[in-house]
Amino acid sequence: MYAMERHQLIERLVVQDGRVAVVDLADRFGVTTETVRRDLDQLERAGALRRVHGGAVARERTSLVEPSLVERSSQRGAAKQAIAGRALDVLGDAFRGSVYIDAGTTTAAVATLLPARLAETDGSAEVVTHAMSVAGVLAGAPRLSLTVIGGRVRGLTGAAVGSHTVRAIEGLRPDVAFIGTNGISAGFGLSTPDPEEAAVKRAIVQSSRRVIVVSDAQKFDAELLVAFAGLDDIDVVVADRAPGDTLGAALHEAGTEVWTA
Incomplete structure (x- = not known):
């Protein structure tokens, strides 16, 4: 071999x-x-x-391991694009509403594909994000307006964090949120290594009417340091393959749909 x-x-x-x-x-x-x-x-x-x-x-299996945005941007690009495209199906045709896009490379892929999807389906959106990479992708894009939430920006993820960011998100009620995660497991739910990132993600999940998790299958069964949501807080998980039996059964019991790209 x-x-x-x-x-x-x-x-x-x-x-x-x-x-x-x-x-x-x-x-x-x-x-x-x-x-x-x-x-x-x-x-x-x-x-x-x-x-x-x-x-x-797996890099995600250690509770404090968090690759940088640059590192993650160079990994599994095709899978992330496929996941993003499938996730945007949740908007349907002629969508008119508000969308929150979380920080992360798969969520950034959602942002990249969003303007074209809105044009194809005759939709429009009010987009909110705290992620600098997402803001850069969507600034000036057609068929949407963009609001960027500020705060202290973590260099590792390029995302605003802190109490100001959390309070601003808590004052919102977006129709759909696309959120990333570092781990998703049957016993621990959704998790991430950093407490401040977890606080922001928790606020997004709790504020949004519908929560769509976009995650490549490498995150399945991983448990990071800080949990920010339970499986029953999530409406849809979109991934590049179906989860294993244990996680799949837990998602089904929680009433969470699983879509594969």
Whole structure:
């Protein structure tokens, strides 16, 4: 088996199982543990996983790991575009209403596709965001007006946070919110590493009439430090593949729809 083939399979196993062990991989591939460690080192440098003692875990599996906006922007671009396109189906034809767009790279993909979708479906929207990347995409776009909520901007995510941001969001009642997450699990709900980001996301979820979570499947079953919403707070989860049995059953019990891109 070539190194590239091993790397692809390791990435798939990390997504499916959340972690891999050096010894198990060496047995599976019929190579030395040193070879596997080199493979894991290369995959960590590529941002595909995080090394831990004896193996590796998905980057989202450690409770404080939070890749930067730049790092995340370069990963899984096609999947994020597909998820964003599917998520915008929630607006239907001739949408006339308010939309909140959360910070994140998948939500930024929603923002990128939104003007064209509004034009195609003869819609219009009042868009609100606290994310600088989203604001940059939508500033001056046709068929929508844009409100940007301020606050202290976290360099890691390019998003406004803090009490001013939370209070401003709490005073809104958007029709639809597109929100991102770092993790979604049956037992812990939706979570993120940073308490201030969690406070902002919690305010968005609680203020919005309909909450649409956009998330690639790598976030499934991950639990980060701070929970900001329960599964029953969410109306639709849009992802690039269906969740596993445990999470899928929990979402069904919570009354949350699952859409795949």
